[in-house]
Structures are given as C-alpha cells and as structure tokens.
Amino acid sequence: xxxxxxxxxxxxxxADQPAKPKQPTxxxxxxxxxxxxxxxxxxxxxxxxxxxxxxxxETARRAGISPQYLSEVERGLKEPSSEMIAAVAGALGTTLGxxxxxxxxxxxxxxxxxxxxxxxxxxxxxxxAVRRELAARRSASGPVMLALAA
Numbered sequence: 001x002x003x004x005x006x007x008x009x010x011x012x013x014x015a016d017q018p019a020k021p022k023q024p025t026x027x028x029x030x031x032x033x034x035x036x037x038x039x040x041x042x043x044x045x046x047x048x049x050x051x052x053x054x055x056x057x058e059t060a061r062r063a064g065i066s067p068q069y070l071s072e073v074e075r076g077l078k079e080p081s082s083e084m085i086a087a088v089a090g091a092l093g094t095t096l097g098x099x100x101x102x103x104x105x106x107x108x109x110x111x112x113x114x115x116x117x118x119x120x121x122x123x124x125x126x127x128x129a130v131r132r133e134l135a136a137r138r139s140a141s142g143p144v145m146l147a148l149a150a
Contacts, residue, residue, distance in 0.1 A: 039076030
C-alpha cells in the first residue's frame with residue numbers, strides 16, 4: 001500500500017504566514033498585504049509590453065510561449081521559471097537582470113511608501129489621542145480634575 005502524496009508549504013509564502021491580529025483600519029484605507037514578486041513582475045512585463053504597443057499574442061510568439069500563459073504571468077497568477085522570464089524580457093528588449101532590478105526597485109518603493117503611510121497614520125492617531133485628552137481635561141470639573149492631575 002502506498003502513502004498518499006502530501007503537499008508541503010514553501011516557507012515564506014502567503015499560506016505560511018501566521019494570522020496577524022486585526023488592526024483598526026479606516027474604511028477608505030483597508031490594510032493590503034505586501035505584493036508578491038510574481039505580481040510585481042507581471043505588472044512590469046505588462047507595462048513594458050504596452051510601451052512597445054504590442055499585443056499579448058505578438059510578445060508571446062516572439063518569446064516562444066502561449067498568449068494564455070503570458071496573460072497569466074502578467075496577472076501574477078503564474079510563477080514563471082527564470083528561462084521563461086528571460087525569454088519574455090528578451091522579446092521586450094530588456095534583460096533578465098534589468099527586469100529583476102525594476103521589480104526590486106518597485107517592491108522597495110512600495111515598502112517605503114507603506115512605511116511612510118504607517119508613520120503618518122501613527123502620528124495622526126497620536127495627535128487624535130492628545131486632542132481627546134485635552135478635551136477631557138477641559139470638560140473635567142473639580143474632583144475629576146484633581147484625579148487627572150494626580
């Protein structure tokens with residue numbers, strides 16, 4: 001009797017991340033997870049293809065892959081091999097290294113932007129807490145004021 005095939009989770013994937021405690025978010029700014037490398041790669045490839053004013057079929061034909069596969073890569077649904085990425089990069093007039101640099105730059109810029117937003121939000125929450133504290137102190141009377149002072 002054979003043992004059933006077991007799938008193993010690759011360390012660092014989204015499924016492997018522990019559930020984070022929910023942080024309060026405002027309706028206009030829901031918390032978004034950091035994008036995966038393949039998602040940013042797909043965005044970069046689509047942007048390059050559009051800059052060249054090419055259809056999926058044209059780029060895919062030159063890269064030697066199917067248009068359906070290229071579409072899935074551009075939408076971040078497939079994790080292409082380095083050979084596939086190099087083929088598409090070559091079809092778009094760039095190199096694997098140049099494309100990897102662009103993806104890394106984009107990821108770094110997004111991370112820095114997220115940190116700046118988090119810092120701004122923390123400062124806004126702190127300012128709100130100070131305003132509430134000052135408002136509470138202004139509205140407090142005799143005995144309450146003495147308790148706050150202590």
